[in-house]
Amino acid sequence: MAKKVADQLVEMLVEAGVKRVYAVTGDSLNEFNAAIKRNGNIKWIHVRNEEVGAFAAAAEAELDGIACCAGSSGPGHVHLINGLYEANRGNVPVIAIASTCATQEFGTEYFQETNTIKLFDDCSIYNRIATTQEQAPRMLQAALQHAISRKGVAVFGLPGDLESKPAVDIVSSIKTFKTSPVLHPSEDELYELANILNDNDKVTIYCGIGASKGHSLLLQLAEKLKSPVGYSFRGKMGTQYNNPYEVGMTGLLGLPSAFQSMHEADVVLLLGTDFPYANFMPVNKKIIQIEERPERLGRRAKIDLGLCGKVEDTLHVLLPLINTKTEDSFLQKQLKKYEEVKSGLNVYVKDPGKEDLIHPEYVASEINRLADKDAIFTVDTGMCCVWGARYIHATGERKMLGSFSHGTMANAMPMAIGAALTCPSKQVIAFCGDGGISMLLGDLATIHQYQLPIKLFVFNNRSLGMVKLEMEVDGIPDNETDMVNPDFGLIAQAMGFKGINVHKPEEVESAILESFSTQGPVLVNIMTNPNSLALPPKIEWTQIKGMATSMAKMMLGGNIREVADTIESNIKHIKSIL
Numbered sequence: 001m002a003k004k005v006a007d008q009l010v011e012m013l014v015e016a017g018v019k020r021v022y023a024v025t026g027d028s029l030n031e032f033n034a035a036i037k038r039n040g041n042i043k044w045i046h047v048r049n050e051e052v053g054a055f056a057a058a059a060e061a062e063l064d065g066i067a068c069c070a071g072s073s074g075p076g077h078v079h080l081i082n083g084l085y086e087a088n089r090g091n092v093p094v095i096a097i098a099s100t101c102a103t104q105e106f107g108t109e110y111f112q113e114t115n116t117i118k119l120f121d122d123c124s125i126y127n128r129i130a131t132t133q134e135q136a137p138r139m140l141q142a143a144l145q146h147a148i149s150r151k152g153v154a155v156f157g158l159p160g161d162l163e164s165k166p167a168v169d170i171v172s173s174i175k176t177f178k179t180s181p182v183l184h185p186s187e188d189e190l191y192e193l194a195n196i197l198n199d200n201d202k203v204t205i206y207c208g209i210g211a212s213k214g215h216s217l218l219l220q221l222a223e224k225l226k227s228p229v230g231y232s233f234r235g236k237m238g239t240q241y242n243n244p245y246e247v248g249m250t251g252l253l254g255l256p257s258a259f260q261s262m263h264e265a266d267v268v269l270l271l272g273t274d275f276p277y278a279n280f281m282p283v284n285k286k287i288i289q290i291e292e293r294p295e296r297l298g299r300r301a302k303i304d305l306g307l308c309g310k311v312e313d314t315l316h317v318l319l320p321l322i323n324t325k326t327e328d329s330f331l332q333k334q335l336k337k338y339e340e341v342k343s344g345l346n347v348y349v350k351d352p353g354k355e356d357l358i359h360p361e362y363v364a365s366e367i368n369r370l371a372d373k374d375a376i377f378t379v380d381t382g383m384c385c386v387w388g389a390r391y392i393h394a395t396g397e398r399k400m401l402g403s404f405s406h407g408t409m410a411n412a413m414p415m416a417i418g419a420a421l422t423c424p425s426k427q428v429i430a431f432c433g434d435g436g437i438s439m440l441l442g443d444l445a446t447i448h449q450y451q452l453p454i455k456l457f458v459f460n461n462r463s464l465g466m467v468k469l470e471m472e473v474d475g476i477p478d479n480e481t482d483m484v485n486p487d488f489g490l491i492a493q494a495m496g497f498k499g500i501n502v503h504k505p506e507e508v509e510s511a512i513l514e515s516f517s518t519q520g521p522v523l524v525n526i527m528t529n530p531n532s533l534a535l536p537p538k539i540e541w542t543q544i545k546g547m548a549t550s551m552a553k554m555m556l557g558g559n560i561r562e563v564a565d566t567i568e569s570n571i572k573h574i575k576s577i578l
Helices: 005-016 027-039 050-064 075-089 116-123 135-150 187-199 209-225 256-264 311-321 329-345 360-370 383-391 412-422 434-439 441-449 465-473 488-495 505-517 541-556 560-577
Strands: 020-023 043-046 067-071 094-100 126-129 153-159 203-207 229-231 246-249 267-271 286-291 305-308 376-379 399-402 428-433 454-460 498-502 522-527
Touching: 005 027, 005 135, 020 027, 020 050, 020 412, 027 043, 027 067, 027 094, 027 153, 043 412, 043 441, 050 067, 050 075, 050 094, 050 399, 050 412, 067 075, 075 094, 075 116, 075 153, 094 116, 094 135, 116 126, 116 153, 126 135, 135 153, 187 267, 187 286, 187 305, 187 311, 203 209, 203 256, 209 229, 209 267, 209 311, 229 256, 246 256, 246 329, 256 329, 360 383, 360 428, 360 454, 360 505, 376 383, 376 412, 383 399, 383 428, 383 454, 399 412, 412 428, 412 434, 412 441, 412 454, 428 434, 434 441, 434 454, 441 488, 454 488, 454 505, 488 498, 488 522, 498 505, 505 522
Parallel strands: 020 043, 020 067, 067 094, 094 153, 126 153, 203 229, 203 267, 229 246, 267 286, 286 305, 376 399, 376 428, 428 454, 454 522, 498 522
Antiparallel strands: none
């Protein structure tokens, strides 16, 4: 049988390192699906919703370097959007195959026709549609090269009729080239940077995920400068472990210690971070940013010096230029503050709550204690991010995946699917909000179908907790944030795997241990306290005023019990964090 275009494309994906395609088959994807089966080197993962497939691909790409998802004509494309936004904003290389109607139907408003160029324009770095046999392999090669080299989403539009046409040879390469250039600032820029760092005694280093590969060099720099080291959420797993200089995380989910360290410094050195919250950045300090993508320099803070380079390459050539300081009073002050903050975070670890009002901090801490040292964690956006950020500790081997830039709900369970398929020998743990898991509940069936040993922990606070808090700090009594949930434990059982419901604090440890010792997937549904707050490291007067206003309005509206529960649930935490 003559090779078809679909076969040619699949061979190229295999050569590029793609191992799976996450998709719902049908219509314009059928020839592509058949080619994957003929090839035998790529596994088709049948998700129930293409959005789940895109999230799963984003997780696989972050862990393994490249991944692929697909959607068929019209509705399949649209379902991909949320996950592709996450992958593109998270800078992970994903190939999205957008198969569409036959070429002769373009522009006729044919059944399920979508304009893929317009649809995917804002969530991709490459977005083209092939219409001839000569174009198809050249465009896929370009898509793969863009995704891998520029770290983002490449959309390859593929009409259904093109897939079955005979493949043709092309003049350009069909291989994908993975490069690893050395990238650091010029000699003059390095000397300017070194002079600033050498001339200032109070330097705080702040790291993003871009600093992860330079961990050992980072510690050498911190030792020389006697600098405290803070980090972003994505930077935590690559920065926190074995780090005697760390002072925690800042940002909306962070800690006062990192915030204080940055604001009391004379110089803040930003390494590999595109930290988005400008109001957490100091405004009267000298700020230096080192970033692999120079277009990002200065877009989050008023920096004094912006340099282009990979963190690991830059630190390698910078360290010989840095003088070793002996004065460490600034560092010691910040480390002392961090110890005080960590002590405060243990308030609800020691006090686990009560029946159906289990403290989520306690749950997260117990999972952290009992999980493998190389576990992969996924966290839903919202309160689950808070508990993951504050209570899951880095080991140098653990990974944490989430929607850290796009900030979408419902990402934890789909990302766990991608993680479990990519790293089958590792423990995969998902922190799911009840709101998040409700959105894409159908793909519990995907977990069962492939017998993925994912451990799903549902922090069931019967509300959209983060949204509720946002409304209250704005002085608005929460409205329609409550959730009447099904029994998630029973739903897991209906889907074909173990489900455990936890109502009492004393049941938490045994439930976690049971889930970890069970072969295959497990869902643990934990009834947590809906009034547990996540206080930011910087509390504005307007937030205090807004919370007081909303509480007063709730009392006047007759919700005295909820106000009392909120105060009771958080008074110790408020005292400790302030």
